Amino acid sequence: MPIEKFTTLESTFVPLPIENVDTDQIIPARFLKATTKEGFGNNLFCDWRYEKDGSPKKDFVLNNPIYSGSVLVAGKNFGSGSSREHAAWAIAGYGFKVVVSSFFADIFRGNALNNGVLPVVVSEGFLASLFDCVNKDPKAKVKVDLEAKTITNMTTGVVESFEINSYKRNCLLNGYDDIDFLLSIKGDIEAFEKNRQN
Amino acid sequence: MAGKTLFDKIWDAHVVKSVEDGPSVVYIDRHFVHEVTSPQAFAGVRARGIKVFRPNQTFATPDHNIPTLEQHLPIREELSRHQVQTLAKNCEEFGVTQFGLGHPYNGIVHVVGPELGITQPGMTIVCGDSHTSTHGAFGAIAFGIGTSEVEMVLSTQCIMQPKPKKMRINVEGQLGKGVTSKDIALYIIAQLTTGGGTGYFVEFAGSAIRSLSMEARMTLCNMSIELGARGGMIAADEVTIEYVKGREYAPKGADWDKAVAYWRTLHSDADAVFDKEYTYKAEDIEPMITYGTNPGMGAGITANIPTLDSIEPASHITFNKSMDYMGFAPGDQLIGKKVDYVFVGSCTNGRIEDLRMFAEAVKGKKKAANVVAWIVPGSRQVEKQAKEEGIEKILNEAGFEFRQPGCSACLAMNDDKVPAGMVAVSTSNRNFEGRQGPGSRTMLASPLTAAAAAITGVITDPRTII
Numbered sequence: 001m002p003i004e005k006f007t008t009l010e011s012t013f014v015p016l017p018i019e020n021v022d023t024d025q026i027i028p029a030r031f032l033k034a035t036t037k038e039g040f041g042n043n044l045f046c047d048w049r050y051e052k053d054g055s056p057k058k059d060f061v062l063n064n065p066i067y068s069g070s071v072l073v074a075g076k077n078f079g080s081g082s083s084r085e086h087a088a089w090a091i092a093g094y095g096f097k098v099v100v101s102s103f104f105a106d107i108f109r110g111n112a113l114n115n116g117v118l119p120v121v122v123s124e125g126f127l128a129s130l131f132d133c134v135n136k137d138p139k140a141k142v143k144v145d146l147e148a149k150t151i152t153n154m155t156t157g158v159v160e161s162f163e164i165n166s167y168k169r170n171c172l173l174n175g176y177d178d179i180d181f182l183l184s185i186k187g188d189i190e191a192f193e194k195n196r197q198n
Numbered sequence: 199m200a201g202k203t204l205f206d207k208i209w210d211a212h213v214v215k216s217v218e219d220g221p222s223v224v225y226i227d228r229h230f231v232h233e234v235t236s237p238q239a240f241a242g243v244r245a246r247g248i249k250v251f252r253p254n255q256t257f258a259t260p261d262h263n264i265p266t267l268e269q270h271l272p273i274r275e276e277l278s279r280h281q282v283q284t285l286a287k288n289c290e291e292f293g294v295t296q297f298g299l300g301h302p303y304n305g306i307v308h309v310v311g312p313e314l315g316i317t318q319p320g321m322t323i324v325c326g327d328s329h330t331s332t333h334g335a336f337g338a339i340a341f342g343i344g345t346s347e348v349e350m351v352l353s354t355q356c357i358m359q360p361k362p363k364k365m366r367i368n369v370e371g372q373l374g375k376g377v378t379s380k381d382i383a384l385y386i387i388a389q390l391t392t393g394g395g396t397g398y399f400v401e402f403a404g405s406a407i408r409s410l411s412m413e414a415r416m417t418l419c420n421m422s423i424e425l426g427a428r429g430g431m432i433a434a435d436e437v438t439i440e441y442v443k444g445r446e447y448a449p450k451g452a453d454w455d456k457a458v459a460y461w462r463t464l465h466s467d468a469d470a471v472f473d474k475e476y477t478y479k480a481e482d483i484e485p486m487i488t489y490g491t492n493p494g495m496g497a498g499i500t501a502n503i504p505t506l507d508s509i510e511p512a513s514h515i516t517f518n519k520s521m522d523y524m525g526f527a528p529g530d531q532l533i534g535k536k537v538d539y540v541f542v543g544s545c546t547n548g549r550i551e552d553l554r555m556f557a558e559a560v561k562g563k564k565k566a567a568n569v570v571a572w573i574v575p576g577s578r579q580v581e582k583q584a585k586e587e588g589i590e591k592i593l594n595e596a597g598f599e600f601r602q603p604g605c606s607a608c609l610a611m612n613d614d615k616v617p618a619g620m621v622a623v624s625t626s627n628r629n630f631e632g633r634q635g636p637g638s639r640t641m642l643a644s645p646l647t648a649a650a651a652a653i654t655g656v657i658t659d660p661r662t663i664i
């Protein structure tokens with residue numbers, strides 16, 4: 001199924017300076033009973049975001065109206081824990097297009113990419129300065145350029161390159177996914193199976 | 199040219215195609231599915247108007263959502279029932295074998311695959327579940343995937359993965375009394391942190407690892423994901439071959455001989471190069487327990503919780519948050535902390551040896567009055583065996599309840615939830631905030647340490663009760 005195309009994005013961002021944010025925090029297990037991909041955004045970070053009675057917790061960043069934007073900037077080792085893609089659906093469903101951190105758990109990173117969310121790995125220093133800038137000015141912005149593989153801290157002007165392989169980059173730029181690709185090489189897969197038997 | 203690692207040998211044999219500056223197309227031998235991460239994938243296959251490409255290489259079992267009492271009745275909770283029914287319908291529609299609720303082979307997917315011999319050395323094995331790493335204990339490449347990838351495997355029997363880097367972790371020497379493979383896992387994760395293995399596939403080696411039983415090896419590989427690694431593996435040897443032999447889906451006759459001959463070639467060459475290598479001494483490992491909210495926050499049971507000055511300043515916020523959640527203070531002694539719940543089960547420690555170990559330790563003793571304990575077998579077959587061996591009887595006499603199989607309190611998607619603020623000693627694999635129910639506080643440990651807690655009501659060194 002086509003994913004949304006991604007080229008460049010300039011946006012304010014939401015800071016979440018907590019390390020090791022795991023998938024159980026991103027979307028608690030009790031929300032995994034759905035059989036479709038829709039509706040997970042409302043429960044993103046549910047236990048940090050809402051009181052038991054469902055009212056928003058005032059001190060959680062997503063409930064603070066001064067922060068906005070389609071970029072989430074998180075502490076290191078984001079997305080550790082389970083392989084549940086629901087975490088990526090929750091992030092995408094909430095409206096985030098980019099997650100910035102100094103380190104991502106492997107499975108989360110792949111899941112995010114498969115759902116049109118770009119994980120951007122930055123240096124510890126770059127990350128710290130983003131937190132610093134948004135502390136001083138909640139309207140601080142970043143710019144992400146997928147073509148050039150760069151991220152810019154718009155407050156300081158500092159630019160950093162990030163890694164993404166050209167296959168995945170092309171998928172995002174053109175809005176196609178792995179299954180489209182795999183289906184297109186089915187002949188190779190069948191040939192592989194035949195060869196193995198011999 | 200340097201020799202190949204075990205991982206290389208299996209990986210290279212499964213690459214269908216390499217994409218330039220991109221991932222490899224990797225062929226998948228065995229695919230396991232359960233009810234939680236598959237409905238959207240089956241829906242995707244349906245939406246594309248295609249069939250499941252190789253339905254006989256996929257096996258399904260519901261496990262995450264199922265109750266552990268009265269499994270003969272319809273599942274009470276509507277969403278869970280719907281998810282379990284959806285799995286059954288999807289398997290039927292697409293011709294996939296399912297061990298449904300009530301089937302003699304039903305159970306936790308990572309317990310079922312090995313016990314049926316579906317899991318074999320040299321294979322590539324995936325499942326929409328991170329603890330697929332368990333199957334690596336057989337000398338297979340096994341790892342968890344997301345739902346998009348489940349859809350890829352259903353559609354094409356392949357996934358696209360960059361080749362991970364390779365790490366070897368050696369544990370040499372002899373384990374002390376009361377020290378199990380769960381303790382090895384928690385020890386290594388405490389040493390390397392939950393991000394220490396990120397980007398790597400780990401091979402466990404060394405004399406202490408070789409001496410482990412097949413089930414103990416599964417416990418260790420199961421937890422390799424908690425190290426952040428893509429997976430963990432142990433080269434197949436006689437222990438492995440003996441375990442697989444004769445199981446329902448194991449090769450038979452001439453196929454068996456051929457398979458075994460191949461499996462014997464699957465080990466890292468002496469001159470193979472790893473991107474990272476660590477060596478630990480088995481003698482240094484104590485029974486372990488976690489005190490925080492990630493599996494890396496663990497210590498030897500006789501130790502104290504670290505004080506702030508031993509922790510990097512940048513991590514203080516995270517550490518304090520974790521202590522607040524657990525209701526502990528830095529520097530606290532672990533032994534003697536009050537325990538409210540004990541959970542024995544999960545794909546980490548829900549096999550027959552785990553139940554034996556627990557039963558042996560509690561035999562003739564009594565459960566502490568302040569503790570609620572759930573003993574949950576990993577599969578129907580484990581349940582049956584435990585009954586036949588008299589384990590259930592021992593448990594009942596000691597005041598424990600033996601339940602029906604499933605994931606249960608490991609992630610508390612069913613009714614088995616630890617109430618907020620309560621401390622649970624759990625043989626599962628994750629102690630994240632809310633993992634065992636909203637507000638629950640989890641301390642991960644081996645079945646032996648769980649037994650010691652269950653009969654004393656407080657954190658207790660298991661070496662004092664065996």
Ligand code: SF4
Binds near residue numbers: 261608609626627
């Ligand atoms: S027992 Fe726990 S870790 Fe294992 S598959 Fe079930 S939920 Fe996942």
